[in-house]
Amino acid sequence: xxxxxxxxxxxxxxxxxxxxxxxxxxxxxxxxxxxxxxxxxxxxxxxxxxxxxxxxxxxxxxxxxxxxxxxxxxxxxxxxxxxxxxxxxxxxxxxxxxxxxxxxxxxxxxxxxxxxxxxxxxxxxxxxxxxxxxxxxxxxxxxxxxxxxxxxxxxxxxxxxxxxxxxxxxxxxxxxxxxxxxxxxxxxxxxxxxxxxxxxxxxxxxxxxxxxxxxxxxxxxxxxxxxxxxxxxxxxxxxxxxxxxxxxxxxxxxxxxxxxxxxxxxxxxxxxxxxxxxxxxxxxxxxxxxxxxxxxxxxxxxxxxxxxxxxxxxxxxxxxxxxxxxxxxxxxxxxxxxxxxxxxxxxxxxxxxxxxxxxxxxxxxxxxxxxxxxxxxxxxxxxxxxxxxxxxxxxxxxxxxxxxxxxxxxxxxxxxxxxxxxxxxxxxxxxxxxxxxxxxxxxxxxxxxxxxxxxxxxxxxxxxxxxxxxxxxxxxxxxxxxxxxxxxxxxxxxxxxxxxxxxxxxxxxxxxxxxxxxxxxxxxxxxxxxxxxxxxxxxxxxxxxxxxxxxxxxxxxxxxxxxxxxxxxxxx
Ligand SMILES: [Zn+2]
Numbered sequence: 001x002x003x004x005x006x007x008x009x010x011x012x013x014x015x016x017x018x019x020x021x022x023x024x025x026x027x028x029x030x031x032x033x034x035x036x037x038x039x040x041x042x043x044x045x046x047x048x049x050x051x052x053x054x055x056x057x058x059x060x061x062x063x064x065x066x067x068x069x070x071x072x073x074x075x076x077x078x079x080x081x082x083x084x085x086x087x088x089x090x091x092x093x094x095x096x097x098x099x100x101x102x103x104x105x106x107x108x109x110x111x112x113x114x115x116x117x118x119x120x121x122x123x124x125x126x127x128x129x130x131x132x133x134x135x136x137x138x139x140x141x142x143x144x145x146x147x148x149x150x151x152x153x154x155x156x157x158x159x160x161x162x163x164x165x166x167x168x169x170x171x172x173x174x175x176x177x178x179x180x181x182x183x184x185x186x187x188x189x190x191x192x193x194x195x196x197x198x199x200x201x202x203x204x205x206x207x208x209x210x211x212x213x214x215x216x217x218x219x220x221x222x223x224x225x226x227x228x229x230x231x232x233x234x235x236x237x238x239x240x241x242x243x244x245x246x247x248x249x250x251x252x253x254x255x256x257x258x259x260x261x262x263x264x265x266x267x268x269x270x271x272x273x274x275x276x277x278x279x280x281x282x283x284x285x286x287x288x289x290x291x292x293x294x295x296x297x298x299x300x301x302x303x304x305x306x307x308x309x310x311x312x313x314x315x316x317x318x319x320x321x322x323x324x325x326x327x328x329x330x331x332x333x334x335x336x337x338x339x340x341x342x343x344x345x346x347x348x349x350x351x352x353x354x355x356x357x358x359x360x361x362x363x364x365x366x367x368x369x370x371x372x373x374x375x376x377x378x379x380x381x382x383x384x385x386x387x388x389x390x391x392x393x394x395x396x397x398x399x400x401x402x403x404x405x406x407x408x409x410x411x412x413x414x415x416x417x418x419x420x421x422x423x424x425x426x427x428x429x430x431x432x433x434x435x436x437x438x439x440x441x442x443x444x445x446x447x448x449x450x451x452x453x454x455x456x457x458x459x460x461x462x463x464x465x466x467x468x469x470x471x472x473x474x475x476x477x478x479x480x481x482x483x484x485x486x487x488x489x490x491x492x493x494x495x496x497x498x499x500x501x502x503x504x505x506x507x508x509x510x511x512x513x514x515x516x517x518x519x520x521x522x523x524x525x526x527x528x529x530x531x532x533x534x535x536x537x538x539x540x541x542x543x544x545x546x547x548x549x550x551x552x553x554x555x556x557x558x559x560x561x562x563x564x565x566x567x568x569x570x571x572x
Contacts, residue, residue, distance in 0.1 A: 324396065
């Protein structure tokens with residue numbers, strides 16, 4: 001593996017837009033790409049990336065900076081961690097951060113390395129197992145081909161174990177294995193491997209790092225499914241199975257199919273649904289919804305039809321609506337889960353059902369069809385009140401009203417539609433969501449912004465023009481420290497200046513031409529001269545009041561020169 005010796009070398013190896021795209025859906029508009037900000041809730045894009053220098057800025061929440069600051073912010077990690085993440089994306093190792101950090105590598109990084117090595121161990125043990133063995137027999141029964149097993153790096157935990165000696169050979173301690181959730185301490189110093197005689201599904205985070213395993217028993221042993229416990233690198237509520245594989249397809253379609261568990265994921269992925277992801281057998285959580293929202297606008301739910309599955313779907317609908325996402329629901333006939341349905345009817349029949357998925361409220365209404373058909377007025381009102389809970393989760397009032405209208409017509413409630421809407425509206429509280437408080441906007445005069453943009457575009461011409469500006473005029477600008485760094489061919493001085501540069505680079509003024517740059521400089525100069533004239537005027541009055549005629553003479557000469565300069569500037 002090649003190495004990057006410093007931050008600039010690392011940055012040079014990355015395509016910044018591609019990195020941003022992993023977190024934000026971006027649309028290209030000239031040299032800027034815009035999208036929905038990952039840092040605050042919004043409906044119209046205020047997040048912008050300058051494709052030339054890779055700086056980002058959000059005009060909604062005013063976060064801005066370079067790629068490293070972005071990764072720190074979005075991953076919630078430290079500067080060295082962000083460098084590690086970016087190095088992995090670039091496929092290089094860092095020769096500098098390790099020195100800076102001393103000999104002990106970061107704890108999380110060590111756990112991830114161990115988990116990755118364990119995944120390789122389990123995968124090799126699956127591939128070397130005879131095809132006639134029980135693990136392959138089980139895989140075959142579940143429709144898992146060798147090709148799929150390789151693509152998903154499935155593993156086999158042998159009944160006799162073997163991970164611990166493997167770990168030790170790789171330089172890890174048993175305690176590392178315990179922290180990674182792979183080993184259990186039976187008695188003091190006596191270790192047992194968590195996974196034995198199971199087919200293993202490595203669980204990867206969205207960055208493609210192994211964070212844990214899901215293990216399926218090969219026979220009727222209990223528990224049927226055994227997952228890694230939560231560890232410093234694995235939180236179920238922030239992880240979706242398979243999304244690391246499918247995020248590009250999810251982003252492209254702006255839609256994700258969400259299923260329960262890795263077996264269902266394998267089945268739908270194998271059936272040709274490339275935009276799927278799975279929860280890990282737990283209820284959908286906030287962190288998972290935010291993860292989905294990075295890539296999709298719409299989520300199609302396909303949960304089990306048993307009581308637990310229905311409850312999970314209802315909760316998921318509310319969470320997704322609350323994040324402003326559109327929600328559809330697939331209902332499989334005969335109470336099958338996706339895995340069973342595909343085995344029975346085939347992949348294309350399944351895809352057809354996914355494509356015909358219904359908006360969430362139709363699913364809810366249909367569930368109550370019996371109540372609505374033969375029910376009493378009270379039952380209907382109770383139904384409407386129940387539905388209002390979902391509608392109240394929709395953050396946008398207009399969208400909420402549109403849903404209410406559709407509910408009224410889909411449910412064929414009859415009677416006065418307005419009365420029904422009133423009932424819904426009464427149960428739906430007002431807009432209780434509070435938009436995150438935006439920081440005070442950066443207020444840099446447009447002329448100064450143009451100077452910076454112009455400087456980046458035509459450094460030579462800009463240098464010539466700037467040298468024509470009085471030193472004092474430059475010094476008083478909000479962009480003075482930034483211009484100073486640029487003129488010295490240095491990176492902006494600290495995160496605040498980087499953020500300012502990002503703001504300017506992403507602002508909606510286009511790059512100036514040399515002529516408009518000249519005009520901007522002239523304007524800056526004019527503003528300075530006028531200010532200077534006012535100061536001299538005040539000094540003149542003061543001097544004549546004190547009858548200091550010597551000073552009056554000097555000031556008058558200066559004023560005349562100034563006025564001439566102003567005239568020649570304005571006449572030009
Ligand atoms: Zn924002």
